[in-house]
Amino acid sequence: MxxxxxxxxxxxxxxxxxxxxxxxxxxxxxxxxxxxxxxxxxxxxxxxxxxxxxxxxxxxxxxxxxxxxxxxxxxxxxxxxxxTQIRSWRRQLASGHRPVQQHWNAEIDRTTVIHAWEESVVPGMIQNADYARHVFTRYANLHGSPRDIEEAVRARAQRQEWLFQAGRRFHVLIWEAALRSLICPPPVLAAQLDRLAGIIGVDTVELGIVPFTASVKIAPANGFWILDDRLVVTEDWHAELWLDDASNIALYTKVWRTLRESAVYGADAHNVIYAARRALGSHR
The missing domain is CATH 1.10.260.40 (lambda repressor-like DNA-binding domains)
Structure with a gap:
């Protein structure tokens, strides 16, 4: 705290x-x-x-x-x-996951440029429905929150329409661990990886992957989102942190840029995704 x-x-x-x-x-x-x-x-x-x-x-x-x-x-x-800065999951999820997703949707709608980093899960903005369903179920189990899973999945899918609106830009970095974490059954992860590969080339999305083999200047931990230059949202097991002061926004922007130096893009990103996809063969 x-x-x-x-x-x-x-x-x-x-x-x-x-x-x-x-x-x-x-x-x-x-x-x-x-x-x-x-x-x-x-x-x-x-x-x-x-x-x-x-x-x-x-x-x-x-x-x-x-x-x-x-x-x-x-x-x-x-x-x-x-x-407004520390929003406990206990309170946020008291009415279920859908209201949290709807609140996020409203915040995203008034955002033009997003810089995101995720180290252990595929970002919600590019999750498919089956993968999102398993993620929500895991967190509902953890927090004992209302199981409005399908409503939450639909709300998250609605947010993804933002990706196809002119003038928007989603700059996202993902650690390779997120591509291999079996938070869902292997067939579901395989379909999610196919979706991820298909995102490369969408003109509103810049997708970078930080491979396990990359030399990094900072530990690849603690997922966070920077919305325009006005807000940083990051989370821990007990709460989300919403930070709008200039010093924290500058710090997280520096972290994102440092992580970006270790990322690969385009065909190289495809190769990392496909390697994770092939590795799922041993789990079937």
Whole structure:
């Protein structure tokens, strides 16, 4: 968790404690407030100590329990301020995968140029339906999220229309590991690799592959997307990071350009893809 995020969470917790102690009708102890809310006592101190992130519902209940409902707007604004950067999968996927895909679609629609790097999976913008279906299923299993798999697949497929719109440019780098990772059955991966090979030559797409044998100047890890020059989106197991400050955008742009120095294109990229495709013969 980033230092900035944790500091913001601790600041919100300190404000919650201040409101509890300065309650107009007299301060409440932690156990008293927990009893009024029907919460475990530990939750009060986790929230106040920055050990747990409050939800909007938590904030509303807190302000009502202390008799200061007008404070909700301030607290909700604080929460929104730091959640725009770190978006937990638990919260994002509470309503399923389709809403997350639809939100991505809206962000992509207002983007002209994308620079992407993926080290372990074929990028969503160029996944076929069967491959995407297996990816969504794996993540639904991991997070215990609603299994709206088919709706998510359709939403992702809709986003791919962006690739065929004039004026768009998709500059994508993929590590060879993504071509060989059996997150799906071998026949599904084979069809996905055929799709990937067919993308080469599409005039809106520049596809580079970083082979296992390439000399690299930076470790090929941590997939990320740069949308125009305004936003970087990267992810970890627990959350997505949405970064819009100039220094982070410059850093990720430098990383992308450094990785690009190790990539191959055109016929050489085809050869890497076909080698991965041939290797699937032993898995059939």
């Amino acid at each position: 980033s230092t900035d995020y944790q500091q913001a969470r601790e600041s919100l917790g300190a404000r919650l404690r201040e409101l509890r102690l300065t309650r107009p009708a007299g301060k409440l102890t932690g156990p008293q407030l927990a009893s009024a809310l029907g919460w475990p006592h530990s939750k009060i101190y986790k929230l106040e100590g920055g050990k747990q992130t409050a939800t909007r519902e938590d904030l509303r209940a807190w302000t009502e329990a202390i008799g200061q409902p007008d404070a909700f707007a301030e607290l909700a604004a604080r929460l929104a301020g730091f959640e």
